[in-house]
Amino acid sequence: MKDLKWKVGGAQGEGIDSTGEIFAITLNRLGYYLFAYRHFMSLVKGGHTNYKVRISSEPINYHGDDLDILIAFDQRTIDENFYELKNNSIIIYDSSKFEAKTPDENVKVTLCPIPLYDFAKELGNSIMKNMVATGASCAAVGLEVTPFLEVIDDIFKKKGEKIINLNREAIQKGFNYFRENYPEIKLDLPDKKGKEKQNLFMTGNEATGIGALNAGCRFLAAYPITPATEIMYNAIANFPKFGGKVIQAEDEIAACMMAIGGNFAGVRSMTSTSGPGLSLMMEALGLAGISETPLVIVDVQRGGPATGLPTKTEQSDINEIIYGSHGEIPRIVITPTTVEEAFYYIQHAFNLSEKYQCPVIVATDMFLGMSKKSVTDLDFERVKIDRGLLLKDDELLKSGTGTFKRYDLSSEFGISPRSIPGQKNGRYVALGNEHEETGYETEDVEMRMKMMDKRMHKLNQFNPEELGVYYSEEDEFETLVIGFGSTHAQINEAQKVLKEKGLKVAHLQLKILHPFPSNIVKEKVEKAQKVFVIENNATGQLRQLIQLEIGAHVKLSSILKYNGNPFTVNEIVDGIIRKV
Amino acid sequence: MVILKDFKVETNPTWCPGCGHYTVLAALQRAAANLGLEPDNMVLVTGIGCSSKISQHFNSYGVHSLHGRALPVATGVKLANHDLTVVAAGGDGDGYGIGVGHFMHTLRRNIDITYIVMDNHIYGLTTGQTSPVSQKGFKSKTSPHGSAEEPLRPLQTAIINGASFVAQAFAGDINQMTRIFEEGIKHRGFSHINVFSPCVTFNKINTFEWFKEHLVNLDEKSDYDYTNKYHALEFLDRHGSIVTGILYQEDRPTYHEVMIGATKTPTSKLDLTIPKEESERLKALFR
Ligand SMILES: Cc1ncc(C[n+]2csc(CCOP(=O)(O)OP(=O)(O)O)c2C)c(N)n1
Ligand code: SF4
Ligand SMILES: [Mg+2]
Numbered sequence: 099m100k101d102l103k104w105k106v107g108g109a110q111g112e113g114i115d116s117t118g119e120i121f122a123i124t125l126n127r128l129g130y131y132l133f134a135y136r137h138f139m140s141l142v143k144g145g146h147t148n149y150k151v152r153i154s155s156e157p158i159n160y161h162g163d164d165l166d167i168l169i170a171f172d173q174r175t176i177d178e179n180f181y182e183l184k185n186n187s188i189i190i191y192d193s194s195k196f197e198a199k200t201p202d203e204n205v206k207v208t209l210c211p212i213p214l215y216d217f218a219k220e221l222g223n224s225i226m227k228n229m230v231a232t233g234a235s236c237a238a239v240g241l242e243v244t245p246f247l248e249v250i251d252d253i254f255k256k257k258g259e260k261i262i263n264l265n266r267e268a269i270q271k272g273f274n275y276f277r278e279n280y281p282e283i284k285l286d287l288p289d290k291k292g293k294e295k296q297n298l299f300m301t302g303n304e305a306t307g308i309g310a311l312n313a314g315c316r317f318l319a320a321y322p323i324t325p326a327t328e329i330m331y332n333a334i335a336n337f338p339k340f341g342g343k344v345i346q347a348e349d350e351i352a353a354c355m356m357a358i359g360g361n362f363a364g365v366r367s368m369t370s371t372s373g374p375g376l377s378l379m380m381e382a383l384g385l386a387g388i389s390e391t392p393l394v395i396v397d398v399q400r401g402g403p404a405t406g407l408p409t410k411t412e413q414s415d416i417n418e419i420i421y422g423s424h425g426e427i428p429r430i431v432i433t434p435t436t437v438e439e440a441f442y443y444i445q446h447a448f449n450l451s452e453k454y455q456c457p458v459i460v461a462t463d464m465f466l467g468m469s470k471k472s473v474t475d476l477d478f479e480r481v482k483i484d485r486g487l488l489l490k491d492d493e494l495l496k497s498g499t500g501t502f503k504r505y506d507l508s509s510e511f512g513i514s515p516r517s518i519p520g521q522k523n524g525r526y527v528a529l530g531n532e533h534e535e536t537g538y539e540t541e542d543v544e545m546r547m548k549m550m551d552k553r554m555h556k557l558n559q560f561n562p563e564e565l566g567v568y569y570s571e572e573d574e575f576e577t578l579v580i581g582f583g584s585t586h587a588q589i590n591e592a593q594k595v596l597k598e599k600g601l602k603v604a605h606l607q608l609k610i611l612h613p614f615p616s617n618i619v620k621e622k623v624e625k626a627q628k629v630f631v632i633e634n635n636a637t638g639q640l641r642q643l644i645q646l647e648i649g650a651h652v653k654l655s656s657i658l659k660y661n662g663n664p665f666t667v668n669e670i671v672d673g674i675i676r677k678v
Numbered sequence: 679m680v681i682l683k684d685f686k687v688e689t690n691p692t693w694c695p696g697c698g699h700y701t702v703l704a705a706l707q708r709a710a711a712n713l714g715l716e717p718d719n720m721v722l723v724t725g726i727g728c729s730s731k732i733s734q735h736f737n738s739y740g741v742h743s744l745h746g747r748a749l750p751v752a753t754g755v756k757l758a759n760h761d762l763t764v765v766a767a768g769g770d771g772d773g774y775g776i777g778v779g780h781f782m783h784t785l786r787r788n789i790d791i792t793y794i795v796m797d798n799h800i801y802g803l804t805t806g807q808t809s810p811v812s813q814k815g816f817k818s819k820t821s822p823h824g825s826a827e828e829p830l831r832p833l834q835t836a837i838i839n840g841a842s843f844v845a846q847a848f849a850g851d852i853n854q855m856t857r858i859f860e861e862g863i864k865h866r867g868f869s870h871i872n873v874f875s876p877c878v879t880f881n882k883i884n885t886f887e888w889f890k891e892h893l894v895n896l897d898e899k900s901d902y903d904y905t906n907k908y909h910a911l912e913f914l915d916r917h918g919s920i921v922t923g924i925l926y927q928e929d930r931p932t933y934h935e936v937m938i939g940a941t942k943t944p945t946s947k948l949d950l951t952i953p954k955e956e957s958e959r960l961k962a963l964f965r
Binding site for chain 1: 717718720721726733739740741744747755759761762782940950957960961964
């Protein structure tokens with residue numbers, strides 16, 4: 099696999115994101131496989147932000163450890179990102195604003211000063227410096243300028259000819275200047291690529307939104323929070339065409355309760371949030387559990403606790419997601435590993451939630467939720483809508499006008515058929531109190547035990563492995579690396595590096611954490627001599643979970659990262675080599 | 679034809695004998711029967727408290743949810759199927775204490791829900807603590823020296839923040855209460871009905887007798903203009919909010935008609951299939 103890594107950085111609020119977008123969208127349309135990672139801070143102006151794009155000959159899920167091209171609008175961008183630059187890389191920087199200094203003479207980096215700002219000024223708009231830089235990037239990777247101009251035409255269609263021409267001119271200017279002044283510099287793009295104008299370029303959040311829509315979700319109640327708000331934007335843009343409703347709730351308690359109300363009344367409903375919001379939903383989660391009302395919650399995890407690192411990634415909500423809410427309820431916790439899986443797994447989430455009449459929490463994180471990748475295709479037919487045991491009107495009519503036993507204890511596997519308001523003869527009260535079969539509250543000791551058992555045993559027939567646990571089929575291995583969710587790509591790449599170094603390594607990635615896929619984890623852990631659990635948190639929540647579920651205390655050790663950034667491949671490789 | 683019996687259940691409420699909540703239940707059953715509503719097309723959503731147990735005793739679909747959270751659940755139900763008649767109910771602690779945020783936001787959305795607050799100026803279920811609408815100086819287990827706080831003014835709050843139907847009733851006058859419930863349910867938009875529903879066990883101050891003595895009945899005022907907010911606020915102020923009747927009403931589009939994704943067809947009845955050309959269009963958004 100050949101790849102090239104490009105990054106643009108500067109002060110927040112200077113259009114860094116859109117520079118990255120235009121560069122990336124163009125390459126995506128050309129058929130390259132991209133992964134784009136956005137680094138930003140929880141403020142609107144000032145601060146450092148960057149947008150990194152890895153361009154590859156195959157589909158990828160990680161932006162890479164190192165860097166070939168850095169576009170710097172300020173010295174801070176160089177200082178903060180220099181460690182990534184490899185030998186023979188280049189820095190294109192805005193020479194009208196500063197004289198670039200490189201912090202380390204040992205790394206062979208070519209400086210390419212370009213008066214980006216001055217060129218933009220000449221064009222009459224300083225923000226055009228971004229487009230000048232895009233033009234220079236285009237020349238640096240040896241591409242022609244036309245595909246970039248086409249993207250400009252598309253993106254600024256609504257803004258009118260004047261804006262389009264200005265952007266076109268700026269790109270051309272940067273392109274020409276680079277060609278003339280640095281004719282010898284050309285960093286090669288991968289020679290192999292996919293079909294043009296085929297790949298979708300999307301984030302995990304966007305895939306979640308579209309996936310929910312395809313799953314028949316027609317109601318989203320949410321409260322804005324980074325890094326989950328994009329799901330809401332996506333729903334606002336796409337749900338209405340299909341009659342789907344979106345409401346900005348007054349807080350996350352309301353959002354979750356609204357979603358419960360929607361599900362109770364027969365509409366697939368969900369809420370999307372991040373850590374702080376999830377904490378506010380804990381009581382509601384319990385209500386969905388005891389009232390056996392379906393509910394789908396998406397938690398795009400970020401750095402905690404409290405406000406923590408609001409624009410950084412982490413996988414530290416796992417304990418809360420699995421154990422959170424007072425009392426005990428059945429629940430399913432799914433952790434998709436890629437953008438594609440964000441699309442498919444949200445659909446499974448709705449099916450499972452209605453099948454088992456319990457909450458399903460889909461836990462992604464900021465890294466997966468907000469990074470963009472080239473997706474070859476999405477299959478809208480793959481996951482069929484299955485609404486579980488929803489009673490039909492005629493079934494209820496046949497049952498007569500007697501009292502409907504919503505919580506019928508004689509139901510197979512404890513899953514009692516549901517009615518929805520508006521249906522004749524299906525009346526019942528869904529409630530948070532312990533109750534008997536018709537939904538009337540009770541404190542009867544026997545009934546309490548029976549109802550608890552009914553609920554807590556519902557998932558016995560569910561095999562968590564059916565959702566898919568990734569295992570890198572190895573004939574023999576000594577070291578096993580386990581991760582969950584978004585760390586998949588880096589572990590996968592680390593495994594390759596370790597194998598090249600002669601280590602016998604297998605990789606197991608969990609896409610479901612509860613109910614825990616004990617069988618496969620146990621089987622693989624037993625075969626291994628040493629097991630490394632990789633996770634973006636400080637306490638090793640997955641490691642503890644594995645130990646709780648299958649034991650194996652001495653074999654397991656953690657490789658942890660909780661500084662807000664996703665793992666690099668090298669960190670995993672190093673961490674393992676130091677310990678084997 | 680529906681009759682009163684259709685809204686009754688066989689089990690008996692567990693309220694104290696003489697509790698105001700009995701009459702509220704009876705009035706709601708009468709109002710529903712008088713309006714010819716179908717029990718199967720009605721959802722009564724409640725929070726937690728003595729008052730919130732009303733959903734257990736009213737024969738319709740229901741959700742007996744969490745303390746203070748009836749309104750967001752009711753909102754979800756209404757948006758899922760706006761053909762349903764959705765009534766939310768609870769106590770003064772439930773609605774004006776823990777759930778006051780939802781109260782404020784639900785009313786300003788003007789969602790088509792009737793919200794009945796059974797106001798006894800106390801926390802009943804938890805055996806007698808001061809509530810957000812207890813009078814200043816009110817003594818209870820949590821304010822032994824008398825409450826130091828100003829009571830919340832729910833009706834004024836509702837009027838100022840955009841409720842389109844605001845009324846107050848009294849559990850001691852079931853006929854007026856029934857009529858107000860009927861008007862509230864018929865009203866298209868958010869109807870806020872505060873009902874003085876005395877707690878005979880824990881509130882020895884704001885009793886049936888006390889209310890009877892102090893209440894001013896709007897129905898007896900022929901010159902009252904219920905379309906005038908200022909009129910309503912002035913009237914409430916003049917009588918220390920101890921009044922009954924419809925205080926304010928206005929005609930405005932309701933939330934499900936104007937929200938993001940509004941449809942004529944109730945959401946729960948929509949066809950969920952996404953045709954091929956639509957999935958292709960969705961994918962093209964990302965190319
Ligand atoms: C989150 C939460 N906090 C506290 C309680 C305890 N609690 C139950 S009912 C109630 C107050 C009820 O008062 P009100 O709503 O006025 O109803 P009433 O019993 O007076 O009719 C409280 C504090 C609870 N159930 N949940
Ligand atoms: S405690 Fe008060 S509010 Fe509760 S049932 Fe008894 S009288 Fe009614
Ligand atoms: Mg009360």
